[in-house]
Amino acid sequence: MCQSRQQAGRTAVPTTNNTSRISQRRKAAIAEGGPEYAAKRAKLVQTAAVVFREKGYTTATLNDVAERFGTDRASLYYYVGSKEDLLYECISTVLDANLEQGRRIAAGPGTVREKLTELVTLTLKSYEEHYPYAFVYIQEDMSHIAGRSTEWAEELVGKTHEFERLAFDLVSAGIQAGEFRSDLPTGLVTNGLFGMMNWTHRWFVPGHSKHDAAEIAGTFLSIFLDGMART
Amino acid sequence: MCQSRQQAGRTAVPTTNNTSRISQRRKAAIAEGGPEYAAKRAKLVQTAAVVFREKGYTTATLNDVAERFGTDRASLYYYVGSKEDLLYECISTVLDANLEQGRRIAAGPGTVREKLTELVTLTLKSYEEHYPYAFVYIQEDMSHIAGRSTEWAEELVGKTHEFERLAFDLVSAGIQAGEFRSDLPTGLVTNGLFGMMNWTHRWFVPGHSKHDAAEIAGTFLSIFLDGMART
DNA sequence: CCTACCGATCGGTAGG
DNA sequence: CCTACCGATCGGTAGG
Known part of the structure; x- marks a missing residue:
């Protein structure tokens, strides 16, 4: 460019x-x-x-x-x-909000299934609430945008990883506690869950789609939690 | 730009x-x-x-x-x-290959579960085999790339929809046949499945990742098929 | 002197 | 296939 x-x-x-x-x-x-x-x-x-x-x-x-x-x-x-400032402002708002709520959920009470339900619901409702900021956040791959590792790009990538880590740790705890099956790699399971959630940016337009964030979260959680149940 | x-x-x-x-x-x-x-x-x-x-x-x-x-x-x-020609060549190769194999699987013998297993495995193995073409195909959102509906963009979007339709019809058939649960919207279920598969482009680098396409497909299929099982 | 800008243009690069 | 360019536009900054 x-x-x-x-x-x-x-x-x-x-x-x-x-x-x-x-x-x-x-x-x-x-x-x-x-x-x-x-x-x-x-x-x-x-x-x-x-x-x-x-x-x-x-x-x-x-x-x-x-x-x-x-x-x-x-x-x-x-x-x-700069133009990059605008991108940073778009992304940091939704990312900070998600991270703060995510930390609260992870540290709070409840079973792993309850916490994951909260986390997935939060993510999709946040997408709905913070649209189109949230779209920009998911669409723009930071590793592609920032040619070199600028300070702000590193911050956003770090916070994204921390949020993903919250989910990873919950899945891991679920396996340890015997709530979840133990025959699947935790990393792949977590990536699959984020895939379901993040790919929404290609087909979910809040206010213009057949289903809302709560229905989407519910569907994904039904598949994921039943699919991860100990048999 | x-x-x-x-x-x-x-x-x-x-x-x-x-x-x-x-x-x-x-x-x-x-x-x-x-x-x-x-x-x-x-x-x-x-x-x-x-x-x-x-x-x-x-x-x-x-x-x-x-x-x-x-x-x-x-x-x-x-x-x-043109520059767009290069993009078209990158994408059409992998897309045509996937669509041809996908049609063959859908028209072939087997249960819905067997066919979906083949379809998911095909998609991820194709990503692995046709990397980085397949990455470009998933990364570049056609509706964003082609400012207006050019002929080639429409062709690629149409073929993508046809491939997605193969999976949608299989899920739908599985619900009809009683292989799958019937309490979830078919469209959301299919989108969730494609989300798991397509989001791989953000974290799966063939030859450099911990797991290969077959392992990833197997993990996603375990979660999806068990999660969709009739209880 | 302040604020919230404007018209014009900078050095470089885009696809062709 | 390169050299030499074009019309247009980029992100960003000048003076007023």
Whole structure:
């Protein structure tokens, strides 16, 4: 794709020029914490999520985002420092929410089956609630997006792994406790569960599909929990 | 990302200029059917598949492909008419193979469980065998890639739906025959199965992963078939 | 002086 | 098959 001259160069310096006048004004506006500014910034991120969902992150241009936002492309830089900033904002919101709830479920009371039921339901309801942010999160493979391991990409990949680990540990505990069958590799089982959940982004459009998140979660859980039951 | 002027325009005419000198020479070479030419063209498609897998189709440039192929970007047009041609070649090979085998399985003898076992095993072994073509097929969402409904995109989407329909009909037949439980929506069940299979592209690297296609297929089938069993 | 931008253009690269 | 380019557009920044 088209790269900025900073990326095109051989240096590994940050992509964004953080000393430009517009970036200084952006930082000042963020520091001030005006509620109007914050609201308009959040609205911009939402607009970006809609456009990224429609066209894909790399194919979508900042001009597409600006047009939908009803402003000029150059004006976006009053709110964000780069296109990647927009992607980060889209993803981190839903990811942080999922992770916090996931940790709470894992640490809470209940059997493995109950906790997995909560975790799967949370994931699909979060997808429904945080659409299209959640779509962008699943669609955009971080390892493909970030050419090199930037700090923010590593953070998002790390948090994704932590969430997956919550499920893996629950499956593992279920096998240990004798709730689940023990003849299948735990990693493959967990990957299969996430496959059912994450592939929804290709066919589930909240508000426009035949079934809602609760029904989808229920169906997947029926298959998974019965399929994993000790015979 | 950067779009060609044909796409940027409002017309629905083909992207490629098929009257250019290089395209006429390409057609002549294809018509002649020289084995050397065909072999080098196939090698180019394979190189493209490797690059598309690494960077993603839109992010990858023809210069990336040419560099890996050991030639100039402009020279690629002696073998293919456009970047989209390379994507089509990558995908149609694996898709046609899967569809042909899938039809044979569906039309053949056996119970629903036996046929689904064959279909899932075929899909994962095909992924393993046709990697990285198969990765590109799953990764690149056709509805995102083709801005408008081009002929080749429609063909690939149609064939994908036909393959999915084979599985849907098998699940449906299994419910009718009393082999499967009847309390879950057939569409969601089928989507869950394809989710398990297709999400492999995010974590399964043939030859570099802990488990092979047969083990993955066996694990998914154990969960799915036991989970779908009539209680 | 501030805010929220605009019109114009930068260096580079896209597919062809 | 390369050299030499095109019309268009990229993400990002300049001054006002």
